[in-house]
Amino acid sequence: MSFVDKALVIIQAGDGGDGVVSFRHEKFVDRGGPDGGDGGNGGSVIFVASRNQNTLASFRYQKELQAHSGAPGGKQRKHGRGGADLEVAVPVGTVVADMQGAILADLAADGQRAVIAAGGKGGFGNAHFVSSRRQAPRVAEKGEAGQHVEAQLELKMIADVGLVGLPNAGKSTLLSVISNAQPEIANYPFTTIRPNLGVVDVDGETSLLFADIPGLIEGASQGKGLGDDFLRHVERTAVLIHLVDAYQDDVAAAYRTIQDELRAYKVDLSSRPQIIALTKTEGLDSDIIADQLTQLKKVAPADTPLFAISAQSHQHVPELLRAARLLVEQARAHQAEAAETAADDMPVLRLPSTDEAWHVTREKHAFVVSGKKIERFAARTDFTSEEGVQRLRDIMRKMGILHQLERSGVAPGDRVIIGAAGELVY
Secondary structure: OOOOOEEEEEEEOOOOOOOOOOEOOOOOOOOOOEOOOOOOOOOOEEEEEEOOOOOOHHHHOOOEEEOOOOOOOOOOOOOOOOOOOEEEEEEOOEEEEEOOOOEEEEEOOOOOEEEEEOOOOOOOOHHHHOOOOOOOOOOOOOOOOOOEEEEEEEEOOOOOEEEEOOOOOOHHHHHHHHOOOOOOOOOOOOOOOOOEEEEEEEOOOEEEEEEEOOOOOOOHHHOOOOHHHOHHHHOOOOEEEEEEEOOOOOHHHHHHHHHHHHHHOOOOOOOOOEEEEEEOOOOOOHHHHHHHHHHHHHHOOOOOOEEEOEOOOOEOHHHHHHHHHHHHHHHHHHHHHHHHHHHHHOOOOOOOOOOOOOEEEEOOOOEEEEOHHHHHHHHOOOOOOHHHHHHHHHHHHHHOHHHHHHHOOOOOOOEEEEOOOEEEEO
């Protein structure tokens, strides 16, 4: 299966089932009362982060995700069957956003769940509206429509360590040596065209997840080469190991090129904890290696660990992994502390509910009523039922909407449009 880290999907939650109007009709039961049952709730579409998934490729062929709708109510107060939820497994690190870019869910932990589209509520049957004053109601509600969402999925790998560097710096070779990963390795640029993951055992005590990020070039943050498509996978790594090919003419310039791209990315990645590893040192004189390490030390931050390694001979690789483990532990501890501090400092705001708010506007050929609560009532109203429409009028009267319509100059016969849900004649 090919690696895919972006996808567009259309998500449709299930509609709620309609309530029904029904009266008991049984032998020897005089004047049986209302017994219309409620409709079942529609199923929701739920995304679940799973470490068993590592790509969004399945969404190339399944772009529409739809949950089941609820069944209508029945006689004898029978409740309609609820629609089954649709659970969709996505890789850990998947970010779900709407088409305007607003984040709907950030699934960063295995097993994390998020409702992306909520199922519609089932409508009430006429048995629900029985009261001492209204003993034989002939009104039932329609089920609500399930939420419809067009979403962008983006996978951002969550690894402990990210391997970065120019093409052919030896990232894939190192990953193949320290883990069971089998990335493609060849002596030409851009051999790696998709990120590779490998679990690395450090001294039999700790396991770290390494990500081999495809080679970056100058201008990658603006989309050159493989572009910033793969820089997103560096965003969540705790530590970066910056590999520099010892056979570069100018190792300091090679280092600065990647640092500049990390800095120019939309999230400044250059300040991420880093280790610099001079690679492919097998066969080189110690004087040459020492000179190159001196060049790197001059351009790197003062506290950056430097290693000269050979993946082929494993020279200094264990020391590199131990240093990476220490930095990862420090970075994760710092992240946990920062998250805890942010949670403690975050003020608790009690915002007033806007569900009750409504507005009346006068347009050329109609009056338009908008508001979350009244639009929901209108969506559940059966406009072919006289009693259903009368119930909506009663609700509008209690909310003060009819009074505002009269103040706005409404006259008998005028059209009143309630959101996108329906229309009645005043």
